[in-house]
Amino acid sequence: MKVYQIRIKLYLLKDIMAQDVQIMLTRFIDKSLFAKENLGKLHNTNTYKNYCYDLLSPLEKDKIYKKGKIYTLTIRTIDEDMAEFFYEVCPN
Numbered sequence: 001m002k003v004y005q006i007r008i009k010l011y012l013l014k015d016i017m018a019q020d021v022q023i024m025l026t027r028f029i030d031k032s033l034f035a036k037e038n039l040g041k042l043h044n045t046n047t048y049k050n051y052c053y054d055l056l057s058p059l060e061k062d063k064i065y066k067k068g069k070i071y072t073l074t075i076r077t078i079d080e081d082m083a084e085f086f087y088e089v090c091p092n
Contacts, residue, residue, distance in 0.1 A: 004083030008073045010056065018063035021055055025073060029053065035089050039082070051077035051086070 016024055033039040042049065056071035065071060077083050 001078060002080070004077050004080065006075045006077075006083060006086045008075065008086075009070050010073055011070050012065055012067050015067045016065040018055070018059060018065065021065060025053060025055070029075070032086070032089050036085060039085060050079045051075055051082055 033042070053073060053075045056065055056073055058071070060066060075086050077086065
């Protein structure tokens with residue numbers, strides 16, 4: 001089984017508490033999925049999505065991701081088409 005790993009650099013426009021970052025990342029990824037029709041449909045079905053993601057790194061000592069800094073989001077998938085999608089669409 002191949003696992004594709006995509007690392008996306010994110011520049012934050014505002015401070016985000018560590019406990020809130022997963023909600024923000026989920027919204028970011030969900031919004032990206034709707035950029036492609038078949039992935040938007042996948043999002044709305046109750047099935048395994050074939051991807052997972054980490055929280056942003058590095059984690060700040062005070063657990064607040066800082067406005068104006070660049071962090072890395074890592075997404076993993078076993079679906080080559082989805083990997084290409086994340087590589088091409090999410091950074092934009």
